[in-house]
Amino acid sequence: MSNTASERIPLKARNVSFSWEDTPLHWLPGDPFTTHTINVLHLLLPAGERWFVHVYKQVLPYIKDERLREDVIGFIGQEAMHAQAHDEVLPHLKERGLDPTPYTAQVDWLFEKLLGDRTLPPGRARHWWLMERVAMIAAIEHYTAFLGNWILNAEELDRRGADPTMLDLLRWHGAEEVEHRSVAFELFMHVDGGYRRRARTWATAFTALVFLWQRGARFFMANDPTLVHGRASLRDLHRSGRAGTLPTAGDMIRSIPRYLSRGYHPSQEGSTEQAVAYLASSPAATAAEKAAAHRSNGGV
Numbered sequence: 001m002s003n004t005a006s007e008r009i010p011l012k013a014r015n016v017s018f019s020w021e022d023t024p025l026h027w028l029p030g031d032p033f034t035t036h037t038i039n040v041l042h043l044l045l046p047a048g049e050r051w052f053v054h055v056y057k058q059v060l061p062y063i064k065d066e067r068l069r070e071d072v073i074g075f076i077g078q079e080a081m082h083a084q085a086h087d088e089v090l091p092h093l094k095e096r097g098l099d100p101t102p103y104t105a106q107v108d109w110l111f112e113k114l115l116g117d118r119t120l121p122p123g124r125a126r127h128w129w130l131m132e133r134v135a136m137i138a139a140i141e142h143y144t145a146f147l148g149n150w151i152l153n154a155e156e157l158d159r160r161g162a163d164p165t166m167l168d169l170l171r172w173h174g175a176e177e178v179e180h181r182s183v184a185f186e187l188f189m190h191v192d193g194g195y196r197r198r199a200r201t202w203a204t205a206f207t208a209l210v211f212l213w214q215r216g217a218r219f220f221m222a223n224d225p226t227l228v229h230g231r232a233s234l235r236d237l238h239r240s241g242r243a244g245t246l247p248t249a250g251d252m253i254r255s256i257p258r259y260l261s262r263g264y265h266p267s268q269e270g271s272t273e274q275a276v277a278y279l280a281s282s283p284a285a286t287a288a289e290k291a292a293a294h295r296s297n298g299g300v
């Protein structure tokens, strides 16, 4: 039942690596605002995706469907790799004079303490909190699929000369988000599926994402060593949306009723075919596949 039957593909983690020496601080040339708005991903995802993995390991015993269990295990492998790949961008930012630690320390606190296991006794309270978090992850994955689909189609970034390594990181990740976009929602429907919980946790996740994103963009703009009085404003967001270098506010708003519709299924968002095609051409993903094939043939 997991993944839509017609397009189900086994999920595997690709052991990618990126080298950041040649990537400039403003990897979208002449556009620090767009660069830093997208850079917020590097602040949120390492802690956020490790939190997904932490929560999902606890929910595995509740899965009664073998195929869904396989998908969840594949999902865990992919998210762990995403967290690591984004984490590796942070030292590069620091070398370029932009120390992300004050912000990432807060994000770590949020995921480890506020959204962590808490000291709940076994029983109803602990189960309730686990289900809340499973539902929150489903809501967040609606947005990671939305962003994944967007980045795969954001040709304006190519036209404006975006750094190819950063684009590959974003598109490899975005393609895997599209590839596994049904897993979190199907897991939530399998272990709970309550509509009130879906709506409530969507509201929490959406509010938190908007809050963290605008704070992260402001943090980067204010601390960018090349900018005097760097700021991030809603007007910049609209401008980048119109230019095609960020998703538009309209697209983001239209994504809300889709998730809250009772007939929602993530397979309606994005294209598995496009995601798989990107992964087959991504420099990082193809290098990872070659290295894996070499290892399985007995190479070192």
Ligand SMILES: [Fe+2]
Pocket (backbone or CB within 6 Å): 049, 078, 079, 082, 144, 173, 177
């Ligand atoms: Fe991810």
Ligand SMILES: [Fe+2]
Pocket (backbone or CB within 6 Å): 079, 141, 144, 176, 177, 180
């Ligand atoms: Fe994901």
